[in-house]
C-alpha cells in the first residue's frame with residue numbers, strides 16, 4: 001500500500017501531496033517532450049498509470065474522482081451480494097445498465113415522466129462513475145526500452161528502493177524516470193523533482209531541482225511547518241555549494257542567460273476536493289531569491305515574488321534552452337554531488353527523479369558503419 005492510499009493520513013494531506021507529485025511528473029514530461037505548451041495533467045496521469053497502476057488508482061481517487069454517490073454505493077453492495085448468492089461475478093455496471101434500460105423504456109412509454117427522467121439521470125451518472133478514463137490516445141511513451149547499455153553510469157543503482165522505467169524520446173533521447181514515495185507517512189516532509197540532462201557526446205550533465213509547496217490562498221509563510229528548514233537545505237546543498245555558478249565561479253554568464261540558479265521553489269494550488277480540471281497557476285521562484293525575500297518579509301506571495309520569479313509557462317522552455325539550471329558538470333562531479341549532499345538518501349521525500357539522456361554520438365557511429 002502506498003502512502004497515497006493510507007487511510008491513517010488525512011485525505012486532504014494525501015491529496016495535496018499527490019498533486020505535488022503529479023505536478024512534478026508533468027513538469028518532467030513537459031521538459032522531456034520538448035513541447036512548447038505544458039502537458040495537460042490528464043496526460044501526466046496516464047504516465048503515472050503506465051508507471052505504476054496501483055499509484056494511478058490512488059491518484060485518481062484523490063485528484064479526479066468525485067466521491068461515490070449513495071446510488072453508486074448501493075449498486076456496489078448489491079453486486080457484491082448477488083455475486084455471492086449466484087457464485088459468479090456480477091458487476092455494479094451490469095446492474096445499473098439493466099435498471100437504466102428499464103427506466104428508459106417506461107419513460108418513453110409514459111406521459112407524466114419527470115420523476116422517471118430524474119431516475120434516468122441518476123443512473124446515467126452512476127454508470128459514468130465506473131467508466132474508465134480514456135487512455136486510448138497514442139500518447140504513452142515507448143517503455144520497451146532500456147538505457148543500461150548507453151553508458152556505465154546508468155547501470156549504477158541510485159536509490160535503494162525506487163521504481164525505475166526508461167522511455168524512448170524523440171531525437172535520440174531517453175527519459176529515465178524514478179518515483180520515490182516512502183510508505184512511512186510520518187516521515188514525509190515534502191515533494192520534489194530532480195531533473196538531469198545528460199549529453200553523452202560531451203559527457204556532461206546539468207540539473208535543476210524543484211521543491212513543491214502547497215500554498216493556500218497563494219501565500220507561503222516562512223513559519224509554516226518545515227519551510228525554512230527545506231529552503232536552507234536547498235540553499236546550502238545547491239546555491240551555496242557553487243552549483244548556481246558557472247565554471248569561473250560567477251553567477252553570471254558571458255553569454256546571454258539568466259543568473260545561474262538550479263534550485264527553485266514551486267508553489268502549487270491547494271486542493272480541497274477532487275477536481276477534474278486540475279490547474280496550477282503560479283510561479284517558479286529561485287531559492288536564492290526566496291532568501292532575498294526572507295530578509296525583509298515573513299512570507300512569499302504573488303506580490304513580493306514579482307520580478308524575482310519565472311512564470312510557469314516559460315519555465316520549462318528556459319531550462320531546455322539552458323537559460324536556467326546548473327552549469328554543465330562531469331558525471332563524476334554529479335556522483336560526488338550525490339554523495340556529499342546525501343541526495344539519494346533522503347527518505348522523507350516524495351521524489352520524481354528524471355534523467356534525460358541525449359545520445360547524438362550514436363547517430364554518427366551509425367552513419368559511419
Ligand SMILES: [Zn+2]
Pocket residue numbers: 238239244260261262263286287288
Ligand atoms: Zn541558487
